[in-house]
Amino acid sequence: MGVADDRVVAAMRRARDVMDRGFADAALDVSVVAQRVGYSRFHFIRAFDSVYGQTPGRARDGRRVREGTSHPRDQGRHGGRGVPHR
Structure with missing residues (x-):
């Protein structure tokens, strides 16, 4: 892998870290x-x-599913707890 490729991978790792830390934040797009x-x-x-x-x-979205977190726009309908059980 070249230097440019290493920089891209490093930047994407930083991005993944930002996404992992803020996956439930509605403002994180x-x-x-x-x-x-x-x-x-x-x-x-x-x-x-x-x-x-x-x-x-x-x-x-996959992280949100794995963590059991609904999309922030859905929190008002279900009290922020995801889909209610019946």
């Missing part, structure tokens, strides 16, 4: 994460997909 690691939104999406094999949005 792809544009915010891209800006934090110094990429444009579209370049970030392509770079993240090339490193991890999935888009940042899909990675974030």
